[in-house]
Amino acid sequence: MLKTTAHVRALTPDDLPDLHRLLDRDPLVNLFVRNRVDSTKLQARWLGGQVWGYFEDGSLVSACHAGANLVPVEATPAALSAFAERVLADNIRPSSVVGPRDVVIPFWALLEPRWGPARSPRLSQPFMTMARDSRVAPDPRVRPVLIDEFDVLYPASVAMFTEEVGVDPEAGSRSGYRARVAQLISQGWSFAIIEDGRVLFKTEVGAATRDACQLQGVYVHPDLRGRGLAVPALAAVVRQVRQTVAPVVTLYVNDHNTAARRTYERVGFEQTTTFASILL
Known part of the structure; x- marks a missing residue:
């Protein structure tokens, strides 16, 4: 042989x-x-x-x-x-x-x-996809973030990252994280509801190809959580990114985050496989 x-x-x-x-x-x-x-x-x-x-x-x-x-x-x-x-x-x-x-x-x-x-092993993360617009009426306030709104968006981005990943994104390289947030805005990949200088909701496309894109950094202002804001806001994001970025929208979420999973399911996302992330 x-x-x-x-x-x-x-x-x-x-x-x-x-x-x-x-x-x-x-x-x-x-x-x-x-x-x-x-x-x-x-x-x-x-x-x-x-x-x-x-x-x-x-x-x-x-x-x-x-x-x-x-x-x-x-x-x-x-x-x-x-x-x-x-x-x-x-x-x-x-x-x-x-x-x-x-x-x-x-x-x-x-x-x-x-x-x-590992610092944070996340061994079961439903990987969810959506290849159509949501049946939920989209929130008309959701729109791409403008580059001159960077200083408004940035604190919400830091808060989301710290809450989700468990580390301050500025701890290693403040300039590096600021550059990444600015890059996503410039690409038209950052979406938010901003009212009176406050970010009520935001998310962004973290990666995209001609076939699909991936959402990341979903954030709702702490004062507004549990009020049903995220579902119509994400429905609006799905519609907009399918028109401007890629036809299929994906994301993955921690299995234990039942509130987020239910939100994504109500929007119309369906689990297609399971991811894992080992944070070091």
Whole structure:
């Protein structure tokens, strides 16, 4: 019996056709990595990390985004072992490991003995999608945020991130987080209800491809929670992003956040798979 020859290496622009075919096996689940690949063309100066490929007998079988986030793509058990070896050998320490639950959990099992306990393991996150407008009447106040409203939006963004992730986004690089918020506004990917200089609701598109986009950072002002604001507001966001960004809208949410899950279900989102996130 012939032995399979396998290896891992950083992918280059020459590998884009093969990588696109791999990502297209599940364009919704692989949306984040496809967005990074499309926006950087695997140019190292823009990527801020690498995308590794796992090859068997010269064919690309699996991939892994290795930057601030570790995100495996169509990863086989053999690929996960090879990626884990590469991560540990290169002394990479990302902020999270994210992806389908059935891949992230065994991947983390290979890394945890060296890295120690995770700061926040989120092992069951429904991945939800929507390919139509909501049947809920949209809130007409929702609109794209203007760049001159940055100073109004920014505190709400910091509050949301701190509440959701459990760390202050300004702790590492205040300028980096400010730049990211400004970038999303400039792209037309930030949506909010702003009244009298106060953000009542906001969310943004964190990543998008020609097939789909992913919402993140859903926030309702604490004084207004539990009053039914989020459902019509998100219905408005879904309608607007389907018209201007991509036809399918996705998101993922912590399983224990029953209030958020019910909100998304009322809007019309349906769970299609389960993600997991290991926050380090």
